[in-house]
Amino acid sequence: MKNLDWQERKDQVFARGMGNIFPIFAVRARNTEIWDEEGKRYIDFGSGIAVVNTGHSHPDVVAAVKEQLDAFSHTCVMVTPYAKAVELAERLIQLAPIEDARAIFVSTGAEAVENAVKIARSATGRPGVIAFSGGFHGRTNLCMGLTGKVIPYKKGFGPFTPEIYHAPFPAEYLGFGSEASLAALDQLFKSDIQADRVAAIIIEPVQGEGGFYPVPDGFLKKLREVCDIHGILLIIDEIQTGIARTGRMFATEYAGIEPDIMTIAKGIAGGFPIAAVVGKKEVMNAPEPGGLGGTYAASPLGCAAGLAVLDVIEKESLCERAIEAGNRLQAGLIKMQADYPDLIGDVRGLGAMVAMELICNGDVNQPNTELTKALTSKAAELGLILLSCGVRANVIRILVPLTIPSTLLEEGLEVLRQAFDACV
Ligand SMILES: Cc1ncc(COP(=O)(O)O)c(C=O)c1O
Structure with missing residues (x-):
């Protein structure tokens, strides 16, 4: 059956809220390649949104999961761990x-x-949480409230939980830096919530969905200081940035600070649904026994996959490879920018989290959403899975598997270039 036939069938049975970016139905995927129902092959520059950092179906991960599946699939970690x-x-x-x-x-x-916030509230006895504009933290009610991007994540879904506040994120490219952000945070303490009622501040070290804006140098250190002054816990959301993606196991390491709590998911298990909260012992131990958990928490398949993923990262030096891939990708995009300076406003990245921001007429205030949309479609047509992001929907983000062979990286860049040329 053709992709479009499957799309038609999907549209008959799925609610439209759970959309898909491409009408491409996958049948097989290996490392950096995906094959669809029509036998067409794609180079994957998205990793299932930063999940298969170790590549699709890494043999070691598959073997570990098969072995676990032969032993048992579920006993419930809260019953017989x-x-x-x-x-x-x-x-x-x-x-x-x-x-x-x-x-x-x-x-x-x-x-x-959700659990990071529960733990922070339990540990501090305070209700407030401060997140950042443009941030993305998930689709549950509390996470939607924390998320700082209305369409499509919040529109029509309120009311959200109380006691959530937003400070502006320091996105330097958009002309808003650390000092302005910290001043706005200070103002928030004066105008909206007293600092000693704030349990936690949550932030991504590089905004993912929001547009691949990294925090400016020194910002997390300053935020750590603010938290320490007021007894606020600092939650670093490493869900997209973690697990070697940025060239360190966690992007927080670049800042040289110690978070109180970290959230981890996506790349942790090569596609198996498991996530983690890691934090300081005294903070993590605040909730009563039984207060944290879930039927499928710590799924045995996820744990087996996670252990294999950590081994692969070490064995195949994936932190180093993230840096190499990121450097090569940025160099490729910078070359394109030299040819299209009015359209490619910025090329940025941290390790293998690389982005280019598309604008009109060389003006940062004119986001080029049309070109962004056209480019991802054209790339898919030419055999490249390419994702976009950004509060202004004008950022192309590249999240290659860290195991990408250099031949495929070069081929993918070439397709991206062809797609861009075809769109302008
Ligand atoms: C930074 C960040 N936090 C939280 C989430 C939510 O993760 P999930 O989709 O697994 O619920 C995401 C997902 O994209 C994310 O990028």
Whole structure:
């Protein structure tokens, strides 16, 4: 059956709210390539939105999951736990940039964020949470409230939980830097919520859905100071940036700070639904036994996959490869920018989280949403899965598997170039 026939069938049975970017129905995927129902092959520059950092169906991950499946698929970690959950927690708390840490496992990124906030409120006895404009933290009610992007994540879905506030994110390209953001945060304490009623501040080290804006140098350090002054916990959302994506196991490491809590998901298990919250022992231990969990929390398949993913990252030096891939991608985009300076306003990235921002007439205030849309469609037509993002819907984001062979990286860049040439 053709892709469009499947799309028609999907549209008959799925609610439209759960849309898909491309009418491309996958049948097989390996490392950096996906094949569809029509036998067409695509180079994947999206990794299923930053999930398959170790490539599609990495043989070690598949083998670990098969072995686990032969043993058992579920007993419930809250009833009869198992060694792999303990081992994954041991590995993660050792890798996290937190001195004396504890972990929990849940199933999705949104659930990790929910639990991070629950834990922060329990530990501080305070209700308030401050997030940043343009941030994305998930689709549950609390996470929607934290998210700073209305369409499509919040539109029509309110009311959201009370006691959530937003500070402007320091996106330097948009002319708004650290000092302005910190001043606005200070103003928030004066005008909206007193600082000693704030349980936590949550932030992504590089905004993902919001547009791939990295926090400016030194910003997280300043935020850490603000948190320490007021007894506020700092939650770093590493769901998109974590697990070697930015060239470090966690992007927080670039800032040289210690978060109180970190949320981890996506790349942690190569596509198996498991997520984690890791934080300081005294903070994590605040909730009563039984207050945290879930039927599928710490899924055995996810734990087995997670352990294999961490081994692959080490064995195949994926942090180094993230940097190499990121450098090559940025160089390719900068070359394109030289040819189209009026359309490509900015090329930026951290490790293998690379983006270009599309504008009109060389004006940062004129986001080029049409070109962004046209480019992702054209790329798909030419065999490249390319994602967009941004509050202004004008950013192309590249999230290659960190295992991408250099031949495919070059081929993908070439297709991207052809697609761009065809669109302008
Ligand atoms: C930074 C960040 N936080 C939270 C989430 C939500 O994760 P999930 O979709 O697994 O619920 C995402 C997903 O894109 C994300 O990028």
